[in-house]
Amino acid sequence: MLNRAMLTALLGIGSAQFLKIPLNYIETGIWDWRKVIGSGDMPSSHSSGVTSLTTYVALKKGLPSIEFGISSIFGLIVMYDAMGIRWQTGEIAIAVNDMDEQLEKLAVDHPGINHKKREKELKEMLGHLPIEVAGGAALGIAIGTISYLTERKTKGSR
Structure with a gap:
């Protein structure tokens, strides 16, 4: 017990x-x-x-x-x-997810750019205010x- x-x-x-x-x-x-x-x-x-x-x-x-x-x-x-630390990690996850989305749009507009979208976004809500x-x-x-x-x-x- x-x-x-x-x-x-x-x-x-x-x-x-x-x-x-x-x-x-x-x-x-x-x-x-x-x-x-x-x-x-x-x-x-x-x-x-x-x-x-x-x-x-x-x-x-x-x-x-x-x-x-x-x-x-x-x-x-x-x-x-x-x-x-956990709050900053969440902020980094937001930036990485945004970059991945921007790279995907860029790859669609420019066929010479090869980008494989992440299967799953990074978890953004990790820390606390x-x-x-x-x-x-x-x-x-x-x-x-x-x-x-x-x-x-x-x-x-x-």
Whole structure:
């Protein structure tokens, strides 16, 4: 059986993924159920997962604990990566997909140019905007706190 900290983090990830569906509907008017397994969008499931874990650990073990230190640094790296490297990768994918489309049009207009269109476009929505990371973090703090407060206390546990 998974421990409470792992379950809390998984609940943070799952909740964020599920919330993407109604939030996308509010924004676009389209119920897109693929959002439940997709990356990017509001709220960040990366942020929600690591923040729910870190919040739970902080409340359970305390701020001076090694567990809190580890989960905090892990969370910062994950959230930085979601906004930085993964966002830039998505921007590169957009540029590559645009170039491929332009090359295909060029090849049609100029028979001497040989271009084989990519079978599948690169996935463009990979990372998060800062507001999406913040939304995931706020959700994670709430989930981590609720998880701690609803945990049954046993003798000898904090």
